[in-house]
Each structure stands twice: as C-alpha cells, then as structure tokens.
Amino acid sequence: MSTPARRRLMRDFKRLQEDPPTGVSGAPTDNNIMIWNAVIFGPHDTPFEDGTFKLTIEFTEEYPNKPPTVRFVSKVFHPNVYADGGICLDILQNRWSPTYDVSAILTSIQSLLSDPNPNSPANSTAAQLYKENRREYEKRVKACVEQSFID
Amino acid sequence: MENEQNDNVNRDELIMQQQRDIEREISDTIPLVSEKLPVNCLNAEYIGDAVFTSKIEDLSAKYSHLRRTRPDGNCFFRAFAYAYLEHLISNKEDYDKFRQLGENSKDKLVQLGFPSFTLEDFHETFMEVVKRVDPSTSNPDILSEQLHKIFNDQGYSDYVVVYLRLLTSGKLQEEADFYQNFIEGNFTIEEFRHQEVEPMYKESDHIHIIALCSALGVGVRVEYMDRGEGGTVKAHDFPEGQTPKVFLIYRPGHYDILYPK
Numbered sequence: 001m002s003t004p005a006r007r008r009l010m011r012d013f014k015r016l017q018e019d020p021p022t023g024v025s026g027a028p029t030d031n032n033i034m035i036w037n038a039v040i041f042g043p044h045d046t047p048f049e050d051g052t053f054k055l056t057i058e059f060t061e062e063y064p065n066k067p068p069t070v071r072f073v074s075k076v077f078h079p080n081v082y083a084d085g086g087i088c089l090d091i092l093q094n095r096w097s098p099t100y101d102v103s104a105i106l107t108s109i110q111s112l113l114s115d116p117n118p119n120s121p122a123n124s125t126a127a128q129l130y131k132e133n134r135r136e137y138e139k140r141v142k143a144c145v146e147q148s149f150i151d
Numbered sequence: 152m153e154n155e156q157n158d159n160v161n162r163d164e165l166i167m168q169q170q171r172d173i174e175r176e177i178s179d180t181i182p183l184v185s186e187k188l189p190v191n192c193l194n195a196e197y198i199g200d201a202v203f204t205s206k207i208e209d210l211s212a213k214y215s216h217l218r219r220t221r222p223d224g225n226c227f228f229r230a231f232a233y234a235y236l237e238h239l240i241s242n243k244e245d246y247d248k249f250r251q252l253g254e255n256s257k258d259k260l261v262q263l264g265f266p267s268f269t270l271e272d273f274h275e276t277f278m279e280v281v282k283r284v285d286p287s288t289s290n291p292d293i294l295s296e297q298l299h300k301i302f303n304d305q306g307y308s309d310y311v312v313v314y315l316r317l318l319t320s321g322k323l324q325e326e327a328d329f330y331q332n333f334i335e336g337n338f339t340i341e342e343f344r345h346q347e348v349e350p351m352y353k354e355s356d357h358i359h360i361i362a363l364c365s366a367l368g369v370g371v372r373v374e375y376m377d378r379g380e381g382g383t384v385k386a387h388d389f390p391e392g393q394t395p396k397v398f399l400i401y402r403p404g405h406y407d408i409l410y411p412k
Contacts, residue, residue: 011268099317
C-alpha cells in the first residue's frame with residue numbers, strides 16, 4: 001500500500017543512491033521499507049576515524065512529519081549516545097523538520113561524532129572524559145572503533 | 152563499561168512515548184476538521200460561565216457557524232488552509248491568483264536555501280490539493296465535499312500544514328530584520344524558524360500569522376474569546392486594514408474556523 005510515508009521513503013532511498021553523501025550509507029531492509037539499516041564511517045581526523053558504525057532507523061507512518069527512531073547497533077562511546085544505542089540529537093527530537101531526509105539525518109549524526117555536545121550528556125562518563133581527560137576519552141573511543149570491525 | 156552507562160536511562164524516548172500516547176488519544180476522538188456546527192454549540196463547554204456565555208452571544212450575532220479543528224498544535228495552519236481554500240472554491244479570480252502564487256512559491260523557497268529535494272515532495276502534494284478544488288472543474292458543493300475529505304485524510308492534511316509552515320519560515324527568513332523585532336527571548340530568527348515554525352505540532356503565535364498572511368497576501372480576522380473583561384469578543388485583523396477572507400476564533404491555545412452571517 002502506498003502511503004505518504006512510504007512514498008517519501010522510496011524517494012529518500014533513490015536520492016541516497018543517486019547522490020550519496022561521503023561516509024554514510026543506508027538502505028531499507030529486504031522486506032520492510034519502514035526499517036532501514038545504515039552505516040556511518042568515523043569521520044577523518046577524529047578518534048572515530050576508521051570505525052564503521054552500524055545503525056537502525058525505524059520510521060512510522062507519520063514520517064516525515066515526525067522523526068524516525070535512530071539507534072546505533074554498534075557500541076559507540078560518545079557523550080550523546082545512550083548505552084542502548086539511542087542518540088541524543090536535537091534534530092531527532094524537538095528540532096525535527098519535515099524537510100530533513102535520511103541523507104540529512106545520517107550526515108547530522110556523522111557530524112555529531114566529530115562535535116559532541118557534552119552539555120546534554122546521554123553518557124555521563126564519556127561527557128566527563130571528553131571535557132576533562134581528552135586522552136582517556138580518545139582511548140575509549142578507539143577501543144569501540146576496534147570493536148566495530150568485529151561486530 | 153556496561154554498568155557505568157546504565158544509570159543514563161534513555162529519557163528522551165520515555166518522554167516521546169508518553170507524548171505519543173496523549174496524541175493518539177486526541178486523534179482517536181476528534182476529527183482533523185469537523186462538520187459545520189452552529190456557533191452556539193460552544194455553550195455546552197461553558198455552562199454556568201457568565202463571561203463566556205455573554206461572549207458566545209456576542210459571537211453569534213456576527214457568525215452563524217463554526218468548524219472545529221483538532222487541537223494538535225497545527226490548528227492555526229490547518230484552519231487557515233481549510234477556510235481559505237473553501238473561499239477559493241467560489242472565487243475563481245482569487246483561485247487563479249493563488250494557484251499561480253503556489254506554483255511559483257517553490258522556486259522562491261529553494262532560492263531562500265530550503266532543500267529542493269524534500270521541498271518538492273511537499274510542494275507537489277500541496278499543489279495537488281489546490282488543483283483538486285479548482286472551481287472550473289465542478290460545482291461548489293461537490294468541491295466543498297472533496298475539500299472536507301482531503302483535510303480529514305491525515306497524509307494530505309498534514310502535508311498542506313507542512314507546506315504552509317515552510318512558506319511561513321521562508322517569509323521570516325526573507326524579512327528577518329523586520330521579524331526579529333517580534334521575537335521574545337534570545338532566539339535568532341534562524342533558531343526560531345527551526346524550533347517554533349518548521350516542526351509540526353508547534354503552536355502558532357501572532358508572528359506566524361503575520362508572516363503567513365503576508366507571504367500569501369491573504370487577510371485573516373481572528374476573534375479573541377478569553378476570560379478578559381467586556382463581555383464581547385475582540386476582533387483583530389492580520390495584516391491590519393486588509394479585507395479578511397479567513398475568519399477564525401481563538402480561545403487560549405486553540406483556533407477554529409468561523410462563518411460570518
């Protein structure tokens with residue numbers, strides 16, 4: 001059945017294939033266009049470099065009027081990522097705009113990796129280390145980068 | 152590592168889930184836009200309330216009917232779109248002008264920096280709705296029925312709201328220097344647009360109304376009905392001095408559509 005959400009997700013997918021942003025990729029799962037798998041490659045010149053982080057994106061029929069639920073499947077040590085992989089990012093909550101598409105969501109999460117916001121922490125240890133002990137923070141991040149090869 | 156992260160419960164999701172439950176309850180009981188109802192149906196909500204009873208009487212002297220909209224934060228945009236398109240059904244000249252303006256609006260928004268890919272999706276649906284009430288295609292009764300059906304189809308209805316929000320946001324950006332004066336607090340226009348205008352379900356204030364009215368060149372009269380003194384409703388025209396084509400009633404937090412006698 002074609003609904004506005006499904007129609008729009010087909011368009012999002014087409015655009016992601018035709019004009020893929022650097023360092024991210026995503027596609028609907030085989031039998032359900034409402035659930036996507038995505039990968040974000042750790043941005044260069046950050047401790048996340050070389051990491052391949054897997055995510056799931058779950059849409060509802062209210063997309064694009066409401067944001068999807070985005071979650072890291074790979075373990076990510078980051079001030080704004082919860083233990084369950086949930087992401088604390090304003091555009092996925094109260095600053096969501098229906099003009100964002102999957103491509104915009106993934107690139108925003110990618111830049112969140114480079115620029116954490118330690119003032120609204122989802123992982124207080126990561127936030128504290130990021131602010132007070134950058135070397136230790138980077139060590140912990142690199143550990144999850146290595147973990148991401150195995151996952 | 153596992154343990155030290157467990158105290159960080161994912162609060163955002165809990166809050167969002169609760170919000171979704173409340174929204175579901177409202178959407179299950181109230182249509183997006185209701186049938187026409189006599190104005191005095193408001194009395195049932197204010198039994199024994201002298202202030203509102205006298206204001207409803209005042210309102211009934213000027214207006215015969217109203218249409219309720221779902222209180223989901225989009226009520227101003229939805230009410231505005233419904234009432235104006237309903238006006239256009241029987242005004243071919245205004246319709247043609249509006250359709251032209253609608254066609255051109257997309258390029259204008261793209262020039263203002265809106266992402267053309269997603270904009271296109273909303274614009275197409277918006278124009279489809281406008282075309283479906285073209286006065287030259289059918290008689291007003293059939294078109295009104297059509298309009299009512301479209302606006303109670305969540306997919307179409309919400310896309311129209313989104314597009315009006317984008318037009319409003321575009322106007323705020325275009326005339327940022329002017330609108331900056333109306334913004335309270337430390338918001339920049341940019342922040343205000345992304346936080347209070349573009350997201351769905353965010354309520355509208357005067358600034359939204361003024362920006363939308365001037366973006367579309369449409370006059371709106373809002374009748375204010377609150378607990379204030381005087382026993383009469385107070386009318387306010389946006390923009391001032393323009394003949395209103397859309398009539399709305401505002402009760403604190405909510406807009407519905409009015410029909411003048």
